[in-house]
Amino acid sequence: MRKRLSELSRLPTLPGVHLRDEASKIKRRLHELGGGGRGDSSAAWEKVKLARHADRPYTLDYIGLMFPGFIELRGDRCFANDPAIVGGLAAYQGRTLMVIGHQKGRDLASRTQRNFGMPRPEGYRKAQRLMALADKFGIPILTLIDTPGAFPGIAAEERGQGGAIASTLMRMTRLRVPTVAIIIGEGGSGGALALALADRVLMLENSVYSVITPEACAAILWRDAKEARPAARALKMTSADLEELEVIDGVLPEPRGGAHRDHEGAARIVKEALEENLRELEMIHPQARRQERLEKFRRIGVWRENGLTLF
Amino acid sequence: MAQQVSVDISRRGGGHDPGSAESCPKCSQLLDSDELAANLMVCSHCGHHFPITSRERIGQLADEGSWTEMAANLRSADPLEFYDLRPYVERIEEAEYDTGLSEAMLVGTARLHKMDVVLAVMDFRFMAGSMGSVVGEKFWRAAERAVETRFPLVAVCASGGARMQEGLLSLLQMAKTTCAVEMLSQAPVPFVTVLTHPTTGGVLASYATLADVIMAEPGSLISFSGPRVIEQTIKEKLPEDFGRAESNLNHGQIDMIVERAELKNRLVQVLGMLEGGVACALQPLWEEEAGPAGRRGAFAQTLERIKSFAHTPWRSS
Ligand SMILES: [Zn+2]
Numbered sequence: 001m002r003k004r005l006s007e008l009s010r011l012p013t014l015p016g017v018h019l020r021d022e023a024s025k026i027k028r029r030l031h032e033l034g035g036g037g038r039g040d041s042s043a044a045w046e047k048v049k050l051a052r053h054a055d056r057p058y059t060l061d062y063i064g065l066m067f068p069g070f071i072e073l074r075g076d077r078c079f080a081n082d083p084a085i086v087g088g089l090a091a092y093q094g095r096t097l098m099v100i101g102h103q104k105g106r107d108l109a110s111r112t113q114r115n116f117g118m119p120r121p122e123g124y125r126k127a128q129r130l131m132a133l134a135d136k137f138g139i140p141i142l143t144l145i146d147t148p149g150a151f152p153g154i155a156a157e158e159r160g161q162g163g164a165i166a167s168t169l170m171r172m173t174r175l176r177v178p179t180v181a182i183i184i185g186e187g188g189s190g191g192a193l194a195l196a197l198a199d200r201v202l203m204l205e206n207s208v209y210s211v212i213t214p215e216a217c218a219a220i221l222w223r224d225a226k227e228a229r230p231a232a233r234a235l236k237m238t239s240a241d242l243e244e245l246e247v248i249d250g251v252l253p254e255p256r257g258g259a260h261r262d263h264e265g266a267a268r269i270v271k272e273a274l275e276e277n278l279r280e281l282e283m284i285h286p287q288a289r290r291q292e293r294l295e296k297f298r299r300i301g302v303w304r305e306n307g308l309t310l311f
Numbered sequence: 312m313a314q315q316v317s318v319d320i321s322r323r324g325g326g327h328d329p330g331s332a333e334s335c336p337k338c339s340q341l342l343d344s345d346e347l348a349a350n351l352m353v354c355s356h357c358g359h360h361f362p363i364t365s366r367e368r369i370g371q372l373a374d375e376g377s378w379t380e381m382a383a384n385l386r387s388a389d390p391l392e393f394y395d396l397r398p399y400v401e402r403i404e405e406a407e408y409d410t411g412l413s414e415a416m417l418v419g420t421a422r423l424h425k426m427d428v429v430l431a432v433m434d435f436r437f438m439a440g441s442m443g444s445v446v447g448e449k450f451w452r453a454a455e456r457a458v459e460t461r462f463p464l465v466a467v468c469a470s471g472g473a474r475m476q477e478g479l480l481s482l483l484q485m486a487k488t489t490c491a492v493e494m495l496s497q498a499p500v501p502f503v504t505v506l507t508h509p510t511t512g513g514v515l516a517s518y519a520t521l522a523d524v525i526m527a528e529p530g531s532l533i534s535f536s537g538p539r540v541i542e543q544t545i546k547e548k549l550p551e552d553f554g555r556a557e558s559n560l561n562h563g564q565i566d567m568i569v570e571r572a573e574l575k576n577r578l579v580q581v582l583g584m585l586e587g588g589v590a591c592a593l594q595p596l597w598e599e600e601a602g603p604a605g606r607r608g609a610f611a612q613t614l615e616r617i618k619s620f621a622h623t624p625w626r627s628s
Contacts, residue, residue: 150516152536152544157554158562162515162535169489170521189473189482190516190535197486211473211482211513216540221395221475235478236391245390247479294493297486298451301444302390302477309388 041233044241048214048232050206051185055260057267059086059101059144062184065267066274067091070099073130075122079159082123084115084147085195087130089139093275098134100127100195101144101184117186118151121164124194128171135175140278143181143195148213150191165194172197173294178281180274182252183207183239184259199293200277203239204266205254210237247300335359337530351571360528360571362508364410365417365434368467372430372575373421380419382452385445387414391478399476402438410436414445415470418453420462424579429457431466435509439471442514446474447484450518454491454502463501463582468519471537472512485517492521501585503578506533506556506565524581525565526574527556533565 050056063070069091074081087100102119105111127143134141150161172179172195181198187209203209214232219225236242239251252273255265281289302309331344338357347354351371352361363371369378386403393399407413415437421430431453433440450466457464473481495502504522506515509532516535519525527533534541534554542549552558559565569577 150535152541154541154545154549154553157534157536157541158558158564160520160562160564162511162533163520163564165516165535166485166489166518166520169486169517170493173490173493190485190513193482193485194516197489209479211478212475217475223396231395234391234393234395235475237478242479245478245480247483294490297483297490300483300487301448301480302388303444303448304386304388306384 041229044233044235044238045214045229047206047238048208048228050258050260051208053258053260054106056185056206057259057263058106058146059099059103059184061263062101062144062267062270063088063090063099065264066271067097067099073133074126076125076129078122078125080120080122082115082120082126083113084117084119084151085123085127087127090142096137096139098130098139098141099144100130100141102147102192102195104146104185115151117147118149119147119191119194120151120153120156121159121161124150124164124168127195128168131168131171131175135177138177140177140282141175141179141198142274143179143198145181145183145187145192145196145209146185146207147188147191148186149188150194165190168194169197173297174290176286176290178278178284178289179293180277180281182270182273183209183248184270188213197293197297199281199289199296200249202250202252202273202277203242203248204252204259204270205239206258207239208232208237209239209242209248210235333361353571358529358570360508360530362435362469364436365412365432365467368432369417369419369421369430371571372423372465372467372578374423374425377422378419378430379421380417381456382418382449383413385414385449387443387445387477389476390444390480391476393476393478395476402476406437410434412437414449415440415442416446416449418449420456420460423465423575423582426579426582427460427462428578428582429453429460429462429464431464433467433469433514435469435471438474440469440514441471441474441481442484442488443474443477443481444484447487450488451491454495457500457502458494458498461498461500463503463586464495465503465505465578465582466518466522467505467507468510468514469507470510470512470514470519472514482513485513488518489521492518496523501582503581503585505569505574505578507531509533511535511537520564523585524567526567526569526577526581527559527565528574529556529568529570531556533559 067090070088072086072088084103086103090097090099102117103114104117105114131141150165179198180200181196183203185207187207189212214228214235215225217235218227218231222231236245242248243251252269255262259266332341333344333347334341335354335357337359338354340356342354352363389399412434416431416433418431421428431450454464492502502522503524504519506519506527508530510519511534532554533556538549538553556568560568
C-alpha cells in the first residue's frame with residue numbers, strides 16, 4: 001500500500017482526474033492498520049513530556065554552566081522588563097557573546113514570576129534591543145528557545161503581540177553578526193520562532209518544535225484536547241521528525257537518560273555545538289551570511305506545481 | 312497558532328445568490344442580496360462589513376480587465392502525511408470544491424486607478440485562510456515580482472493562523488514571508504497591508520504587521536491569539552470590542568481604518584505618496600536637472616495622479 005501511495009503521489013495531477021481520492025483511501029486504510037505515519041503516538045508524546053520536564057536545564061542554567069561571566073541586561077526601554085525572556089552579555093573564550101532565551105521557573109513562585117516562559121510584547125522588544133546592541137559591536141548571538149508560546153492575554157494583544165513577534169523576526173533577518181538558535185525544551189509556535197530565525201537552528205534530542213501545542217491542535221482538529229497523543233505524532237514535532245523534514249540544521253544528542261539527569265553534560269554538548277557552528281559561521285563574510293540566511297528560509301516549504309512535488 | 316475563529320461565509324464558490332435576502336449579523340436588518348453586493352457587501356443600515364471572497368476583493372479593487380493571476384498552479388502537498396479525524400488531502404479537496412480556489416491566497420498583478428501593483432489576497436473560506444507552504448511561496452513570488460517590476464505590493468489579509476496540517480513547515484512560512492518583506496524593504500518597494508476580518512496568528516505575527524502602512528477594515532478582529540484561547544487562559548469574558556480594528560487603532564497597532572468603498576482610493580493615495588518618495592530616493596540629487604522625469608518631475612506626476620480622485624478627501628481624517 002505504501003508503495004502504491006508513493007506511486008500515486010509522483011503522478012502528475014490532471015484536471016478532472018481524482019487520483020487523490022484513491023490516495024486518501026489508501027491513507028485512511030494505512031491509518032486504520034496503525035501505521036499511518038512513522039513512529040507511534042506514545043513515542044512522540046514521551047518526547048513532549050520530556051521536553052516539558054521540570055528538571056530540564058533552563059536558559060539561566062545553561063548560561064551558568066557554559067560561561068564564566070554573565071551580565072544580564074533588562075527592559076525594553078518602552079514599557080517593562082519581561083522576566084519570561086532573559087538576555088545579556090556572556091564571557092565566551094576571551095570575547096563576548098550575546099545570549100537571549102526564554103526562561104521558565106521551577107517552583108510555584110518563580111513559575112508565576114516567569115509567566116511559565118510565555119513572553120509578552122516587551123519581552124520580544126527587549127530581545128530586539130539586545131540584538132541591535134550585539135549587531136552594533138559585532139557580538140555573535142546565541143538564542144535558547146524554551147516556551148509553550150507567546151502569552152495570550154488582553155494587555156499583551158493591546159501592546160501588539162503579533163507585531164512584536166514579526167518585528168523580532170525582521171530584526172533577525174537583518175543581523176550582520178552570526179546567530180545560532182538552539183531549541184532546548186519546548187519550541188512553541190510563533191512565540192518560539194521569534195528568536196529562531198538564525199543562521200543555524202539546532203534542536204536538543206528531547207526537545208520539540210511545533211506550529212501549535214498538541215493539546216490545542218487536538219482541541220481543534222479532534223474536537224477533544226485529550227487526543228493530544230495522536231496530535232503530537234501527526235504534527236511531526238520531535239527532533240528526529242524535523243531533521244527528516246530538513247527544516248532544522250541539526251540535532252544535538254543528549255546525555256544518557258536525558259538532559260534533566262545531567263545538566264553539566266547537556267551544557268557541555270550545547271557549548272561544543274555553539275563553538276563548532278560559530279567557527280563555521282565566522283568564516284563567512286557578513287553580507288554573504290545574511291544572504292544565506294534569507295535563502296535558507298526562502299527555500300522552506302513543500303508544494304506541488306504543474307503536478308510535480310517540489311521541496 | 313492556528314485557531315478557531317468563527318466567520319460566516321456561507322456563499323459557496325464566491326459571489327452572491329441573486330434575488331435572495333440576507334440578514335445583517337450586526338443590526339439584524341434583512342438585506343436584499345443584489346443591493347448588498349452592489350454596496351460592496353456592506354450593510355447599508357449599520358455599515359457592517361460582510362466578509363468577502365478573494366475574487367470579490369480583487370473585483371472591487373482592480374481596474375476592469377487588469378488582473379493577471381500568477382503562480383496559479385501551486386497546490387498543497389501533504390509533506391507530513393497528516394491525518395486527524397480525516398486525511399489532510401481530503402480537507403484540501405473539500406476546500407477546493409467549496410471555494411473554487413486552489414489555495415487560501417491569490418497573487419497577481421493588477422492596476423488600481425491605472426497604478427500598477429502586485430496583489431496578494433487571502434480567502435478565509437479556504438481552510439480558515441491558514442498559511443501553509445503554498446501561501447508562503449505565493450507571497451514570496453508576489454514580493455519577488457514587486458521587486459523586479461518595482462510595482463508596490465498590496466496584501467489583503469484574512470487568516471486563522473498557520474496551517475496545522477503542515478506542521479513546522481507552516482510555522483516557518485512566517486520566517487519566509489518576513490524574509491520576503493525584508494527583500495521589499497531593501498529594494499525599496501512600497502508595501503501596504505489591509506487587515507480584514509479576521510487577521511490572527513502567524514499571518515498577523517509576520518508579514519501583516521511588517522508593512523510600511525497598515526490599514527484595516529472596520530470591525531475586523533485583529534489579534535495574535537484567538538479570543539477563545541485568551542478567555543480560557545485568563546478565565547474571564549472578553550470585552551465586546553476586544554481585538555477589533557477600532558481597538559487596535561486606539562492602541563497604536565495600525566495606521567488607519569478604511570471603509571470598503573474608500574479602500575481603492577486610499578490605497579492609491581498612500582502608495583502614490585510612498586512611490587513619490589521612492590522616486591526621489593532612486594534619483595540621485597546630481598541628476599535633478601535631467602529633465603521632466605527627474606527627481607521633482609516624478610514626484611509631481613505621482614502627486615497629480617493621486618489628486619485626481621477628488622471625491623476622496625485629500626487630507627486624511
Ligand atoms: Zn447592518
